[in-house]
Amino acid sequence: MIQQELLLLHSPALLIALPLLAAFITPLVSKSRPWVRNLWVVLALAFTELFAAMLYLDVFSGKVHAYRVGAELPGIASSAGFPIRVILVGDALSALVALLAISISLAAAVYSWKFMQGKEGLEKFYTLLLLLAGSMAGLALTGDFFTLFVFFEIMSISSAG
Structure with missing residues (x-):
């Protein structure tokens, strides 16, 4: 039970960190056999899907997960006066959108396994x-x-190829 609560506590960050970390490891895994690379990608997205489903089921009951990375106090700020931190919020709508995005990515990875072969x-x-x-x-x-701007930039660059 403790591990599940710990995973739920960190699930907003894990939903982002797991595919990004897997993306940087993918070129190294690609040096081996193609099926190893394909399995790596599908497993990374499947675990991310698991975290997304856990987060969605938890916030569906009305809970909100707020995850802060960086300064605890808003008073710790940059020279321009902005707090130095990143806030991730998992409510019902954002968890549903994240679950749909990861589900579509997993479906694309599974479909591309045979379609992109060769x-x-x-x-x-x-x-x-x-x-x-x-x-x-x-x-x-x-x-x-x-x-939001940073993730939009990463999304636009990765979708354009």
């Missing part, structure tokens, strides 16, 4: 797919405007 540059494709999944989840869960 094509060139698949390590780049799967890296960009994982970056896109992580940035869409981050876009859904962000709680501040700066982080």
Whole structure:
């Protein structure tokens, strides 16, 4: 029970960190066999889907998960007066959007396993797919405007290829 509560506590950050970390490891995994790379991508997205479903089921009852990375006190600020922190908020709508984004990314990864077989540059494709999944989840869960802009940039760059 303690591990589940700990995972739920950190699930907004894990929804973003897991696909982004997997995206950076994908080129290394791609050096081996193609099926290992494909399995790596599908497993990374499946675990992310698990965290998204856990978060959605928890916030569906009316809870809100607020996750702060950075300064605890808003008084700790930059020279311009803005607090130095990132806030992720998991409410019912944002958790649903994140769940849908990760579900669509997982479906695309599973479908592309056979469809993209034999094509060139698949390590780049799967890296960009994982970056896109992580940035869409981050876009859904962000709680501040700066982080929204950052995830929108990552999403637009990874979707354009």
